[in-house]
Amino acid sequence: MADEQIAEDESWMATYADAITLLMAFFVMMLTFAKYDMPAYEAAVNAIKSNISGEEAGPTTTEQMQTDLLDVVYNVEGGQEAMNVATDDKGIVIELASKAFYRPGSATIKKDAEALLKDMGEMLKAPKYNFYRIDVEGHTDDDPISTRQFPSNWELSGARATGVVRFLVEMGIDSRRLQATAFAETQPKMPNRDENKNPIRANQEVNRRVIVRVYPMDFGDRKKFEGSVKIEVESDSEEGQGGDQGNAVTAPQQQAPAAQQQQQ
Numbered sequence: 154m155a156d157e158q159i160a161e162d163e164s165w166m167a168t169y170a171d172a173i174t175l176l177m178a179f180f181v182m183m184l185t186f187a188k189y190d191m192p193a194y195e196a197a198v199n200a201i202k203s204n205i206s207g208e209e210a211g212p213t214t215t216e217q218m219q220t221d222l223l224d225v226v227y228n229v230e231g232g233q234e235a236m237n238v239a240t241d242d243k244g245i246v247i248e249l250a251s252k253a254f255y256r257p258g259s260a261t262i263k264k265d266a267e268a269l270l271k272d273m274g275e276m277l278k279a280p281k282y283n284f285y286r287i288d289v290e291g292h293t294d295d296d297p298i299s300t301r302q303f304p305s306n307w308e309l310s311g312a313r314a315t316g317v318v319r320f321l322v323e324m325g326i327d328s329r330r331l332q333a334t335a336f337a338e339t340q341p342k343m344p345n346r347d348e349n350k351n352p353i354r355a356n357q358e359v360n361r362r363v364i365v366r367v368y369p370m371d372f373g374d375r376k377k378f379e380g381s382v383k384i385e386v387e388s389d390s391e392e393g394q395g396g397d398q399g400n401a402v403t404a405p406q407q408q409a410p411a412a413q414q415q416q417q
Contacts (some may be wrong), residue, residue: 286367289331292362
């Protein structure tokens, strides 16, 4: 009877040993790699949490983001034709079809496509995604363009990428999370031309696209980002305190216009 009691009292040690082994493997992984396959890293963290708590692991942040983006695609009219959501080893890959977002030779986003971008931006603004970078890439087909506004495909692809970045910044997404890159016709998904150099129009349409890559910041970038946000918050706090002190010595009749300006 006593031996059975001792065995029951020590049963927790097996679970504890498993948890310590998993944690050790986790820290070895952190020390071994400078760059992580972040979705796999998140999955590993979730597995460790699940093993320790004994509860079934929920979706990772990246998996939740993919689900949220798919909701955007399916809930907006024409979303499935205009936007495709997939994943790679870094995070989420959102492909915007050029035909749905732009007129030929233009970098101006169509009005009826803005709703889709707006819903995507609102989702990416959520606090739980604050430490995700957003890289926007512009791609064209190999048909040359030569206009005053766009002397080549480099200018056109760059303007489309920066236009999406500007749209997201105007929605309130921190510009430090964003980056725009022009690729022109250098990275086609499919061959632009056949063996006789004739254009394959269906393939060219596929190659005209804007790609939005959303992926977690690495630990170094996240630390820098957190530090810059902290400095801004402290600076705003100091300015606010200075303003309060100034108001304390201001005559009452001078305070009223300032209050009115704040309301405006």
